[in-house]
Amino acid sequence: MKSVGVIVEYNPFHNGHLYHLKQSKRIAQAEVVVAVMSGNFLQRGEPAFVHKWSRTNMALKAGADVVIELPYMYAVQKAEFFAQGAVDLLSALQVDALCFGSESGDIHSFTHTYEWMKKHELTIQHTLKKEISLGVSYPEAMARAYKSLPDETNVLPLDKPNNILGYHYVKAALDKKHPIELHTIARSVADYHDEELPAQESIASATSIRKSIISGELASIQHYMPQSSYEELQHYLQSEGTFHTWENYYSLLRYRILTSSVEELRDIYECVEGLEYRLKKAASSALTFESFIEQLKTKRYTRTRLQRMLSHILLNVKKRDMDELLAPDSPPYLRILGMSQTGRTFLHQRKKKLTVPLLTKATGGASDNHPALVLDELAATVHQSVLSSPTPEYKRRIIIRD
Amino acid sequence: MKSVGVIVEYNPFHNGHLYHLKQSKRIAQAEVVVAVMSGNFLQRGEPAFVHKWSRTNMALKAGADVVIELPYMYAVQKAEFFAQGAVDLLSALQVDALCFGSESGDIHSFTHTYEWMKKHELTIQHTLKKEISLGVSYPEAMARAYKSLPDETNVLPLDKPNNILGYHYVKAALDKKHPIELHTIARSVADYHDEELPAQESIASATSIRKSIISGELASIQHYMPQSSYEELQHYLQSEGTFHTWENYYSLLRYRILTSSVEELRDIYECVEGLEYRLKKAASSALTFESFIEQLKTKRYTRTRLQRMLSHILLNVKKRDMDELLAPDSPPYLRILGMSQTGRTFLHQRKKKLTVPLLTKATGGASDNHPALVLDELAATVHQSVLSSPTPEYKRRIIIRD
Structure with a gap:
């Protein structure tokens, strides 16, 4: 069974994510989609709008086959560590391909940029360090480092959020020589930072979707996400009483x-x-x-x-x-949050060949839990603590979709 | 101007406190009543039902002339440290007398007990240590230590909360040879731990008063406190929206x-x-x-x-x-929360002779504040943090009653 990995946050799941999911499967000619998804805290340092179990539901209903939690130690990190953690998890599960969305949409520009950066690594590091010590922000320092170098034609300017992430996915895979096929698709329409819902399109940014929901207009975002995701959000609001910011x-x-x-x-x-x-x-x-x-x-x-x-x-x-936590070179475990029947078959096949433990039960605060897992449980407890009747993490069961 | 000190929590102020205040003034033949009052956290390890500014108002309106804050470091402590801190503050202000309420009501039984305890100190400490190491509670261990000693007639059994506190006030004053007159009055009627409002009396325990208020019956307690205290509670609920438990x-x-x-x-x-x-x-x-x-x-x-x-x-x-914080032998400062005109005259007289700084301004989180004051400000901030529009401690001004 050929598998493709996607690295996601689904905060919340919307039509842009659906497009990415379907295209990834098509381009990689895969039967199985494995989503590595941030838990209750996200890369931008925000609490997830709805908890990971709800987002796992959305992912499975929209076509993901396996949802693996990206542990807090990798999830709430700058692009470099976030990407390395996620790609290492996919590799640990021996997923065949990775497909990410990017502003560029051209995988060759990423691999070319990787080679070029490797060649000029020392000079770039030197310039970066100097500029940052002068108080320049990371993206701006990077731009300046570029301009000081030769052959920059065809090199991706790493000034767009998904190009930056994509570059780090590629780097994470190639640095460690992971045998994983690399694909990218151009992100359609919505800009990551858009705050307004677009009038004419069915794809809006997660930022604008969250903003609309918080201003009390849950119905206004129905058009921008699968019906199943919309119903999940409705259900969340009814049962939990709030979203999380x-x-x-x-x-x-x-x-x-x-x-x-x-x-x-x-x-x-x-x-x-x-x-x-x-x-x-x-x-x-x-x-x-x-x-x-x-x-x-x-x-x-x-x-x-x-x-x-x-x-x-x-x-x-x-x-x-x-x-x-970050010292070891490979992830300590693969924690499954949910799976489809296809996902179950796939995991059953992979199981025998894995060198990393596959966790299918939620944790229970046992003292012999891995510290990374203890941290994920703590993140869940604190995330849930603003609800009037929180469900303790140890009572959660892996979600299986028929 | 002759002054008498009282050591109080006023959580909230009620008729029993009023009786104690008036009797203390009468018995000590004093013109000025100085109340050393716990701040926002109390000796039993509870957040104050209303904050210290509101309780200062109650105290001043009921006849106290000076309200001094008992810092957190002394207030949230077992009887021994609580008493020593409070008596040291009164002594630092050169207050002439101390009058405390007790179940006993006889000051000679306290001084006698102090002398007897001093005589048998080593034996008592030894028995206490042994019993506590066996898992016996402090009061019970104390009772056992007593029984093992001769001449226990006329010795106060330290098994009632106000006798225990009273004993430690007396001990605190005599151990350090503070030149302060000692008086005690019998507490009338209400037992400290009573949870029910008494039907026939006008004096109820603070515990039963708080309990009635929390169950939503603010009006039911009007009978048990001065009108000014009742109005203060009404005002607190209106302006702050909640009491504190x-x-x-x-x-x-x-x-x-x-x-x-x-x-x-x-x-x-x-x-x-x-x-x-x-x-x-x-x-x-x-x-x-x-x-x-x-x-x-x-x-x-x-x-x-x-x-x-x-x-x-x-x-x-x-x-x-x-x-x-507890290492020095004397308090670091005297913080005034409020005063009457009489209190102002008294403080003006005392001012010149003090060896401890008199603080009449609230703190502002300045880095050179005494750590004990920083802790009191933190206690206030956390205590207030459950209110929707808390007033920062540094904006508080000493309360002056005309």
């Missing part, structure tokens, strides 16, 4: 920052020296997450980077913990 | 326990070895504070002791921080 967690985050010493804040993963004082100052005056992050923002730190740091503060993830 | 803080406490490592919990003041695992277990399953503390309770640890530990967890007060 940073505002829901601000009282906890604020409390944590105000009751932590500056030394404790400094110990948190990605908390850069000096930021601990800004954090305390902003938390004492800001009463909403939006005003808090507005006070925190500087030219130097992007909102995304700050949000990732805030996720780590919320979950008390320390530098030394994360360093230990 | 542990349930209001359980989401923060639970979050803190679940996201702390066992090592971090072990570092907290009064967290006894082994309890960190019980804390994590109870927090993962309990969704209310009541069910949480029910799961936590053992024969060995009283609810009060556990609640004090939980306050320290909520505010992240570490063993080493508290040890440093």
